[in-house]
Amino acid sequence: MKLTVVGGGSTYTPELVDGFARLRDTLPVEELVLVDPAAERLELVGGLARRIFARQGHPGRIVTTDDLDAGVDGADAVLLQLRVGGQAARERDETWPLECGCIGQETTGAGGLAKALRTVPVVLDIAERVRRANPRAWIIDFTNPVGIVTRALLQAGHRAVGLCNVAIGFQRKFAGLLGTAPADVHLAHVGLNHLTWETGVRLGGPEGENVLPKLLAEHGEAIADDLRLPRALLDRLGVIPSYYLRYFYAHDEVVGDLRTKPSRAAEVAAMERELLAMYGDPALDEKPALLAKRGGAYYSEAAVDLAAALLGGGGSPYQVVNTFNRGTLPFLPDDAVIEVQAAVGPTGPVPLPVPEPDPLFAGLIANVTAYEDLALEAALRGGRDRVFRALLAHPLIGQYAYADTLTDRLVAHNREHLAWA
Structure with a gap:
């Protein structure tokens, strides 16, 4: 089996490689081919990847290259x-969205649109x-914004599935709180990428006992602290929102926080x-503890599980993925991309x-889906007016003066990546 990682020079990659080594059965x-145009980074990451495989006795071969076509040639999954x-x-x-009093974040709002415009044509x-x-x-897409990128891939007829680590993070967290194995925790996870709610937590499978009320009653404070949302809000919602919902439910508070601290990008x-300095140490043969702070927790487990199921070798029967709606949420078009539990196979x-x-959740899902429609149109066809329309539709923006100003700033900051600008 040949797997290729595009963006293999990422500091995330040792997390992925560690998962491949541990879960080789x-x-x-x-x-395993790591593809990246950044030769220096790729050399450091590739060296550590080989040492991780060697330490764990994995017989597989790791290849590094900046040649995309050679890297994907014959790959079973990319x-x-x-x-x-x-x-x-x-x-x-x-940063620049904050100048207008709007959320500055890489996957939602104006920053998320900028990332989509840069990313979709390349992907x-x-x-x-x-x-x-x-x-x-x-094709397994972990590239943000996952929902928009996956929709672009699927609408172009590619064999693609979007993957995010939010759900598996919740699964692991809830399993720890409940004192059970993660495989026993089945999430009733619904929404769009980075706009999801856990409406049920079932033990043993989709039809198992729903222990969400127990989790909220016994561990609501800890869960709320992780989400940086009030415990009382979770009790009133009766569900557990993803931490990305804080941008919607506490927008002005978050903007105030972001204006007073270094950006996450700087961190x-x-x-x-x-x-990268650690990766260059020839004595290092395992992922360093610092990598856990980089983000992407449990990414490797989720990626291995999904790839195994798609390639017919195993994997969990049910997994949270991003895929076409196809009637699952009747208020959305069939070709919308949603993030839900799915049965996954070859x-x-x-x-x-x-x-x-x-309706409290469905309304926001429908609103953001409309934005994603317009965002994808802007990414595929370009043009200032399409960017403006997407920004005006986004529930975190929604005012024409903001949308106008943000459009100008988005284009100015991304001109080198926009063929039409």
Whole structure:
């Protein structure tokens, strides 16, 4: 089995490699190819990746290359974890929206749109090259904004599934609180990428006992603290929102916080410099503890599970993924991309039935889906007016004066990545 990671020079990659090494019985990788144009980073990451495999006795071969076509040739699955523009672009995404009093964040609001505009054309080019190399290859997208990028891939006819680590993080957290194995925790997870709610937590499978009320009653304070939302709000909602809902439920508070502290991009850039220095140590043969602070917790477990299920070698029967709606949420178009539990196998994911969400959640899901429609249109076709329309539709913006100003700033900060600008 050959797997290729595009963006293999990322500091995330040792987390992924560690998972491949530990879970080799689930996903027997014979060749792992790390593709990245950043030669110096790729050398450091590739060296550590080989040492991790060696330490754990993994027989697979690790190849590093800056040649995308060679890297994806014959691959059974291709994982996308790229960042167009690097951390410098992320830094801008997180700062210029704040000048208008709007959230500065890389996956939602104006910053998220900027990332989508930079990313979608690049990902579609990569996907076409994967299709030429092996039309049966699966593409697993971990590149943000996952929902918009996955929708672009699926609408272009690619064999693609979007992956996020929010759900598996909740699964692991709840399992710890309940004193049970993560595999026993089944989430009734519904919404869009980075806009989801846990409407049920069932033990043993989709039909098991719902212990969400027990979790809220006994551990509500700890869960609320993790989300940085009031415990009383969780009790009133009766569900557990993802931490990204804080941008919607506490917008002005978050903007105030972001204006008084260094950006997350600046923190990550400093962390990456430290990590890369560690990766260059020839004595290091395991992922360092610092990597846990980088983000992407449990990414490797989720990626291994999904790839194994898609390639027919195993994996969990039910997994939270991003895929076409196809009637699952009846108030959305069939070609909207939703994030829900699905049965996953070699023919792809099939969303499990979910109760129609409370209007409190459904309204926001529908609103953000409309934004994502317009965002994808702007990413595919370009043009200032399309960018403006997407920003005006976003519930975190929604005022024409803000949308106008943010459009000008988005284009100014991203001109080098926008073919039409």
